[in-house]
Amino acid sequence: MSEISTVDPSAAVMDLKRRDARDKLTGRTRYTMDRAGAGMLHAAVLRSPLAAGRIRRLDTSRAAALTGVHAIVTADDAPGLVGIGIADHPLFARDVVRYIGEPLAAVAAERPEDAAAALAAIEIEIEPLPAVITMADALAEGAQLVHPGWQDYEVLFEGGRREGNVAWEATAIRGDVDAAFARPDAVIVENTFRVGRQNHLAFEPRAVVAHYEDGRFHIETSTQVPWTVRNATARVLGVPASEVRVTVPPVGGGFGLKFDMAIEPFAALLARASGRTVRLVNSREEEMLTCLCRENAEIRIRSAVTRAGEILGREAVVLMDCGAYGGEQIFLTTMTAHTLGGNYRVGASRLVSRAIYTHTAPNGAFRACNGVYNTFALERHTDEIAQAIGMDPLAFRYRNVLGDGDLGATGQRYEGEVLRPMLERMDTLRGIPTAATRMADGRLYGRATTVGTWFVFTGPSAATVNMNADGSATLVTSGVEIGSGSMMTGLPQIVAATLGIRPEDVVVRQADTDAAGFDVGVGGGRTTVSLGAASLAAAGEVRGKLLRVAADMLDADPEHLTIREGRIEVAGSNGPGLSIAEVASRAQTLLGPIAGTGGFTSKGTPAMSGCAAGHFIDALDIPVFAVHDCEVAVDPDTGHVEMLAYRVVQDVGRALNPRAILGQIQGGVVQGMGYALQEEVTIGSEGNILQTGFETYRVPLAPDVVPVEVSLYEGAPSLGPLGIKGAGEVPILNVGASVACAVANAIGRPVHELPLTPPHVAALMLGRRSAPVLPHIAGRWTDNLVKKA
Amino acid sequence: MTLRLTINGRESLAPDDPMTPLVDLLRERFHLTGAKPVCREGFCGACLVMIDGEPTLSCLTPGGLAEGRDIRTIEGLSPAGRLNPVQNALEAHDAVQCGMCFPGMVMTLTHALRRNAAPSREELRHALTGNTCRCTGYERILDAALSAAGALQGGEP
Ligand code: FES
Numbered sequence: 001m002s003e004i005s006t007v008d009p010s011a012a013v014m015d016l017k018r019r020d021a022r023d024k025l026t027g028r029t030r031y032t033m034d035r036a037g038a039g040m041l042h043a044a045v046l047r048s049p050l051a052a053g054r055i056r057r058l059d060t061s062r063a064a065a066l067t068g069v070h071a072i073v074t075a076d077d078a079p080g081l082v083g084i085g086i087a088d089h090p091l092f093a094r095d096v097v098r099y100i101g102e103p104l105a106a107v108a109a110e111r112p113e114d115a116a117a118a119l120a121a122i123e124i125e126i127e128p129l130p131a132v133i134t135m136a137d138a139l140a141e142g143a144q145l146v147h148p149g150w151q152d153y154e155v156l157f158e159g160g161r162r163e164g165n166v167a168w169e170a171t172a173i174r175g176d177v178d179a180a181f182a183r184p185d186a187v188i189v190e191n192t193f194r195v196g197r198q199n200h201l202a203f204e205p206r207a208v209v210a211h212y213e214d215g216r217f218h219i220e221t222s223t224q225v226p227w228t229v230r231n232a233t234a235r236v237l238g239v240p241a242s243e244v245r246v247t248v249p250p251v252g253g254g255f256g257l258k259f260d261m262a263i264e265p266f267a268a269l270l271a272r273a274s275g276r277t278v279r280l281v282n283s284r285e286e287e288m289l290t291c292l293c294r295e296n297a298e299i300r301i302r303s304a305v306t307r308a309g310e311i312l313g314r315e316a317v318v319l320m321d322c323g324a325y326g327g328e329q330i331f332l333t334t335m336t337a338h339t340l341g342g343n344y345r346v347g348a349s350r351l352v353s354r355a356i357y358t359h360t361a362p363n364g365a366f367r368a369c370n371g372v373y374n375t376f377a378l379e380r381h382t383d384e385i386a387q388a389i390g391m392d393p394l395a396f397r398y399r400n401v402l403g404d405g406d407l408g409a410t411g412q413r414y415e416g417e418v419l420r421p422m423l424e425r426m427d428t429l430r431g432i433p434t435a436a437t438r439m440a441d442g443r444l445y446g447r448a449t450t451v452g453t454w455f456v457f458t459g460p461s462a463a464t465v466n467m468n469a470d471g472s473a474t475l476v477t478s479g480v481e482i483g484s485g486s487m488m489t490g491l492p493q494i495v496a497a498t499l500g501i502r503p504e505d506v507v508v509r510q511a512d513t514d515a516a517g518f519d520v521g522v523g524g525g526r527t528t529v530s531l532g533a534a535s536l537a538a539a540g541e542v543r544g545k546l547l548r549v550a551a552d553m554l555d556a557d558p559e560h561l562t563i564r565e566g567r568i569e570v571a572g573s574n575g576p577g578l579s580i581a582e583v584a585s586r587a588q589t590l591l592g593p594i595a596g597t598g599g600f601t602s603k604g605t606p607a608m609s610g611c612a613a614g615h616f617i618d619a620l621d622i623p624v625f626a627v628h629d630c631e632v633a634v635d636p637d638t639g640h641v642e643m644l645a646y647r648v649v650q651d652v653g654r655a656l657n658p659r660a661i662l663g664q665i666q667g668g669v670v671q672g673m674g675y676a677l678q679e680e681v682t683i684g685s686e687g688n689i690l691q692t693g694f695e696t697y698r699v700p701l702a703p704d705v706v707p708v709e710v711s712l713y714e715g716a717p718s719l720g721p722l723g724i725k726g727a728g729e730v731p732i733l734n735v736g737a738s739v740a741c742a743v744a745n746a747i748g749r750p751v752h753e754l755p756l757t758p759p760h761v762a763a764l765m766l767g768r769r770s771a772p773v774l775p776h777i778a779g780r781w782t783d784n785l786v787k788k789a
Numbered sequence: 790m791t792l793r794l795t796i797n798g799r800e801s802l803a804p805d806d807p808m809t810p811l812v813d814l815l816r817e818r819f820h821l822t823g824a825k826p827v828c829r830e831g832f833c834g835a836c837l838v839m840i841d842g843e844p845t846l847s848c849l850t851p852g853g854l855a856e857g858r859d860i861r862t863i864e865g866l867s868p869a870g871r872l873n874p875v876q877n878a879l880e881a882h883d884a885v886q887c888g889m890c891f892p893g894m895v896m897t898l899t900h901a902l903r904r905n906a907a908p909s910r911e912e913l914r915h916a917l918t919g920n921t922c923r924c925t926g927y928e929r930i931l932d933a934a935l936s937a938a939g940a941l942q943g944g945e946p
């Protein structure tokens with residue numbers, strides 16, 4: 001399509017105001033939680049009070065007879081199982097409960113208080129069973145199985161090894177690791193790391209309004225993945241997917257929380273049962289209890305390096321707590337190879353990543369997912385290696401970061417020299433580091449530079465562009481605006497640049513699975529890449545049609561026409577021309593309205609055969625790199641860490657809307673600061689999450705933060721349209737790592753766990769806390785694997 | 790029991806229990822959904838409305854206590870279709886992301902700038918202690934507020 005290749009990418013670059021800001025600033029935006037309809041019923045969900053138990057009795061008859069109650073649904077109404085990789089997850093607990101907060105029944109009633117009364121009137125009897133709360137419990141000899149029937153589940157994606165409480169295991173093995181460790185010149189460095197869960201604390205809780213009309217479900221929901229909701233809802237309800245329509249109002253924060261089906265099927269079932277519109281909105285307590293958190297994890301990593309700084313070999317075991325059901329963690333086992341196995345050139349490596357079932361709330365996806373803690377572990381480990389061989393940590397990184405042609409852990413060959421020039425860019429941004437260790441006020445000063453590897457989650461997207469006779473265009477996709485501005489700003493920029501019109505003349509259709517084709521969803525930095533590529537292709541088709549009609553009208557060769565600023569003209573000064581509206585309306589009369597469609601999917605970048613097993617993605621289509629630098633001050637008496645300065649060099653391919661990217665970086669870094677310093681989810685011995693709201697789960701406030709200094713690194717190779725890469729997900733990737741390395745440097749002691757709350761840092765300084773002991777990770781790497789049958 | 794409330798300058802009747810949180814009356818009874826009940830604990834500030842000109846947490850205010858007072862929500866803060874200087878600056882600085890915290894942010898900043906025409910960045914930072922934002926990382930909100938300083942004198946909206 002020559003029309004596309006002639007699009008000038010720089011025409012798409014601009015700092016554009018967001019079209020949704022005004023309504024958001026005046027309170028007029030209607031998020032899903034704000035929607036109400038005439039005759040609407042209020043729903044509520046009964047949840048398990050126990051982490052593990054057998055359901056002896058569940059009687060809804062008294063509740064159903066209460067005034068105002070219209071419908072009650074239970075496991076009998078939702079026969080299907082869903083999951084990622086493995087179909088292990090029912091909508092309602094059936095026979096057994098597996099975590100505190102697991103749904104048992106749902107009701108719809110006239111008023112919220114009627115629904116609450118009905119929940120209280122449901123009679124339940126659950127016989128407690130022994131629970132495995134920690135991954136150590138789950139992996140102990142003879143441990144209670146969370147899913148005794150694990151072998152009977154339908155496998156949706158082949159290749160992962162499984163056994164008992166090991167929900168999924170992915171390995172990446174390249175080269176002869178034993179030989180590397182056996183070399184006489186090898187210095188061996190080994191570390192263990194542990195991190196807790198992180199709650200997204202999206203301001204809009206998960207919320208849904210469901211209708212049942214003409215034999216079909218219509219679900220309005222706060223989600224990042226309308227097509228997943230459509231297909232998974234159909235699967236649990238046991239109805240054809242074509243009977244479910246999903247539309248998405250503006251979403252009040254996602255960060256990955258809304259990257260899976262959530263409470264939609266409850267409302268859908270209740271709408272069908274009652275014949276009324278049903279609204280269900282999670283309370284903050286429910287969000288805290290059942291948030292699909294970034295998972296807690298435990299890591300052992302071991303490397304063989306030479307005194308000159310060459311990394312000969314590396315092995316690691318990563319345990320990821322998936323909670324009671326596999327969910328996103330099954331997929332995310334893949335990302336260990338590309339994150340913990342990223343950043344550096346390594347001679348030989350073997351990595352295993354295991355998703356472990358426990359009797360706790362399921363975890364999920366959260367901005368850069370396990371990349372955040374794998375990067376923390378790898379970068380802290382790297383600093384310990386540098387120390388062990390007496391090399392400057394920055395010099396070690398310059399020597400070893402991935403460069404053009406280097407191999408990743410799955411044997412993928414990286415293209416282009418990116419990280420090294422980014423380190424140089426950081427040197428310029430930062431200047432010569434100060435050597436200070438103690439500040440004038442007596443606090444301890446620390447600084448660190450870290451590197452990171454992440455990716456753009458590609459996958460299928462579809463777009464349609466309708467050219468209107470008035471010169472405007474309508475973009476129809478299943479993309480959702482979750483707050484990043486990609487849908488409201490990025491995509492219209494791409495379409496407008498292709499069609500030579502103003503971005504404000506591109507109407508963006510709200511996501512609707514009845515109107516637009518399949519899409520993987522908004523997340524993983526994929527919006528401007530995958531949806532952008534589909535939109536570019538769709539707009540390119542429209543452009544071609546417009547040019548052909550204009551060529552006829554102007555009696556010129558289409559190749560000699562320019563299309564910009566709302567006009568199509570014969571190239572050259574004072575060439576004759578027409579407005580795009582004139583051409584579009586002529587085309588409409590002559591040929592019918594002009595439209596274009598576009599699709600995009602993953603390219604399937606090759607890995608080395610035989611390296612990766614159980615991986616959903618063997619190689620990264622679009623790697624994204626980051627270099628972060630952080631300065632902190634630590635109070636030697638209290639252990640309080642203050643952020644003094646933070647700098648980011650981010651690989652963005654091409655910055656379409658630099659101002660929007662800078663906003664994403666500031667926000668992402670601050671979320672990472674919360675993870676590094678204060679956000680803590682703790683799980684009690686009964687399996688209960690102890691933080692119930694904003695008072696106990698503390699996120700960064702305005703007085704805690706600093707303005708992030710940013711340099712956008714452009715020009716690295718990218719398969720993305722116009723050379724772009726996703727920019728919204730990666731800013732959080734290195735923050736835990738950078739803060740931990742800086743704090744370790746400040747206090748002169750290693751850091752192996754996050755978050756670095758004041759008591760934690762104080763204990764480190766007093767020598768009262770050492771690296772986590774992880775006896776459930778075997779010393780010999782191969783002993784950690786599921787034995788092949 | 791009928792509550793008599795003055796919301797955005799208009800007298801309104803609500804046949805509700807006086808203990809109903811104001812935020813629920815505004816949202817469910819009057820369809821003014823700008824104020825958001827995000828935490829219901831007084832920590833996030835997304836539910837702030839002006840009561841007699843003071844930013845007030847509507848999640849912790851029983852409707853009965855708001856009777857006879859001037860309640861102003863984000864929808865009625867500035868005349869229809871217009872933005873006040875704080876809102877204007879937030880739009881111009883591209884500060885908004887998901888937007889959920891902004892109804893409350895606008896209340897706090899409007900009030901802070903009415904009180905002090907030339908606040909320092911640090912003073913504004915501390916003024917925002919009761920307004921959590923999960924998306925933006927705050928700095929751009931501060932940039933915007935500083936640029937609007939001085940524009941809110943004379944009790945104008
Ligand atoms: S909802 Fe009122 S302060 Fe959070």
Ligand code: FES
Nearest residue numbers: 887888890922924
């Ligand atoms: S913009 Fe999302 S919470 Fe502030």
